[in-house]
Amino acid sequence: MKKMWGGRFSKKTDLLTDDFNSSIAFDQRLYKQDIIGSIAHARMLGKQNIIDPSESQKIIETLEAILVDIETGNIAFSVSMEDIHMNIEAILTERLGDVGKKLHTGRSRNDQVATDMRLYVKAIADDSKSLIKNLIITLLDLAEDHTDTIMPGYTHLQRAQPITFSHHLMAYVEMFKRDMTRMTQVKAMADTLPLGSGALATTTYPLDREAVATELDFAFVSLNSLDGVSDRDFCLDFLEAASVLMMHLSRFSEEIILWCSSEFNFITLDDAFSTGSSIMPQKKNPDIAELVRGKTGRVYGNLMGLLTTMKGIPLAYNKDMQEDKEPVFDTYDTIKICLITFAKMIKTLTVNKATMKKAAAGGFSNATDAADWLVKHGVAFRDAHEIIGKLVFFALEQQKSLDELTIEEYQSVSPVFDSSIFKAIDLNVCVNQRNIIGGPAKEQVKKAIAFNRQWLVQS
Numbered sequence: 001m002k003k004m005w006g007g008r009f010s011k012k013t014d015l016l017t018d019d020f021n022s023s024i025a026f027d028q029r030l031y032k033q034d035i036i037g038s039i040a041h042a043r044m045l046g047k048q049n050i051i052d053p054s055e056s057q058k059i060i061e062t063l064e065a066i067l068v069d070i071e072t073g074n075i076a077f078s079v080s081m082e083d084i085h086m087n088i089e090a091i092l093t094e095r096l097g098d099v100g101k102k103l104h105t106g107r108s109r110n111d112q113v114a115t116d117m118r119l120y121v122k123a124i125a126d127d128s129k130s131l132i133k134n135l136i137i138t139l140l141d142l143a144e145d146h147t148d149t150i151m152p153g154y155t156h157l158q159r160a161q162p163i164t165f166s167h168h169l170m171a172y173v174e175m176f177k178r179d180m181t182r183m184t185q186v187k188a189m190a191d192t193l194p195l196g197s198g199a200l201a202t203t204t205y206p207l208d209r210e211a212v213a214t215e216l217d218f219a220f221v222s223l224n225s226l227d228g229v230s231d232r233d234f235c236l237d238f239l240e241a242a243s244v245l246m247m248h249l250s251r252f253s254e255e256i257i258l259w260c261s262s263e264f265n266f267i268t269l270d271d272a273f274s275t276g277s278s279i280m281p282q283k284k285n286p287d288i289a290e291l292v293r294g295k296t297g298r299v300y301g302n303l304m305g306l307l308t309t310m311k312g313i314p315l316a317y318n319k320d321m322q323e324d325k326e327p328v329f330d331t332y333d334t335i336k337i338c339l340i341t342f343a344k345m346i347k348t349l350t351v352n353k354a355t356m357k358k359a360a361a362g363g364f365s366n367a368t369d370a371a372d373w374l375v376k377h378g379v380a381f382r383d384a385h386e387i388i389g390k391l392v393f394f395a396l397e398q399q400k401s402l403d404e405l406t407i408e409e410y411q412s413v414s415p416v417f418d419s420s421i422f423k424a425i426d427l428n429v430c431v432n433q434r435n436i437i438g439g440p441a442k443e444q445v446k447k448a449i450a451f452n453r454q455w456l457v458q459s
């Protein structure tokens, strides 16, 4: 096929150049954004009498027909037409003859591709946000059922203080809420229309950029044409938001993997969301969580890749920027499958409440509460810390937990103790006395669940 830019060339491009240069293999994903962008441009050209309004109308109708044909699989793209923009323009011209050639008036592929990518990133930011929201709802539902499910809370992966499974899940709800907010910000960063920037210095035609922005639902019009065609910050913002999201998912995955080991045995994954081993018949592996943890690496890689591509590029457009697409597409595909699969895995897991509770009791996670009891009975905190430390040492020697010691044993370490200590170290009491905002007490967690359900309605 004859190249659209072939006029000043006397030789054909080498086939290898065509292959290397072409992006149609991956940017065909932008067909819809490209067509709606072109329709808005054509409509504006007609309204401004830059082209004949009847020709503008023909272009619009043909573009609409091409959209249908692409969606029904009736169009084959060509590598020699390089990218989605020239492929669609070539099909338009094939169908409309010379009128089709007028679409590109006052436009460059540089502002065209920047517009398409912004439309695309806006759409995937929205979609990512609703996938995160869906995961949050799954977590809130599970949290609702486990406000009484005692488990040890950890620091340094050592049992620290008793909490509930619900409280633990709600920590991830907070992280994913921030991820939703980040996706909102990504959309806002992409919400500026670059079309009209031309190749780099706008155009001499009286384009109505604001009309195009309104039709394409952009909040702003770019104020500098050089930046308009060469800004890819919004792609980086998406990759950054996705990286932080994956970091959260990988931490959660790591906990799932630990929890379903025989060493913890806090949860059991549903068979439908686990896999077996080809050699060891007894195995049930948490592959989904491992893969999500693993795929975090490729998303970080995509962010680092594009940051590195963008580094040091002089103004304005350079072909390097064609490299913005694959990392964005791959990242979107990755977070999408991760979020959907992860939510299903969470929805179907079972919680081994008894093991969780035993782990909380066995790990002296109520030692702080025992020390606090002493403080409430007139002992200074540092002395109380020392006394309980001795008590723990004694209990370890006896292979007992704090609630298994007798009152005589308590009193042998400090005469201050009386039998009300047993109530104070009851795990349910320990949890429910932490009853301030942000705490694990049932009342607080229930409030947080309700608050977050409301938050989701508004977000």
Ligand code: ARG
Pocket (backbone or CB within 6 Å): 023, 027, 083, 109, 110, 113, 317, 319, 321, 322, 323
């Ligand atoms: N396929 C190109 C890209 O994705 C479109 C813009 C090409 N512009 C140019 N002047 N060669 O960046």
